[in-house]
Amino acid sequence: QLVPTQSPSASASLGASVKLTCTLSSGHSIYAIAWHQQRPEKGPRYLMKVNSDGSLNKGDGIPDRFSGSSSGAERHLIISSLQSEDEADYFCQTWGTWVFGGGTKLTVL
């Protein structure tokens, strides 16, 4: 089963921007993915779907400072104006095969 790849950790300063990456395996660059956020001790929360053409389907109530993009086999989650509440695990999931990446733990410094 197609397993997307994520870096285990990332960090950025309060108020700064960060780009998290989800990489699809070669030959699967047409797949869309979903991004989910999971704060400590909480359940997952859907952020957005990122299509291969870079178009987005954002979840209800997701702030504008959360955005996404696509480049080849990479799907990105961009968070601007980082806030302390953004410190969380971020998981990508392939759309259609439904497999999750290992997640990226984001630390806000």
Added chain:
Amino acid sequence: EVQLVESGGGLMQPGGSLRLSCAASGFTVSDSYMTWVRQAPGQGLQWVSIIYPSGNTLYADSVRGRFTISRDSSKNTVFLQVNSLRVEDTAVYYCARISSGNYDWGQGTLVTVSS
């Protein structure tokens, strides 16, 4: 408003069985993609199974043959039948609804498998 409420978790012995339920409101489960996802303690999210509006189902390799997803339209509820429980099935089990541009999560139910 979309709501998903899971139930049926608990402490189970290896080899046992249980049925998890996901009661939905605010939409019709038989018109939706409904999925189960689990998270073992301290681990990431693991996709388990999905049922499509057509009734077609898919399973992760690690659960195929032991888990069965189903739905009851009269109760607007999705189920996950889990057989031959293993210690490694210990996890919080979440159900979720997937639509074309959105994804709604339940709060999860904890399954602990231990002798």
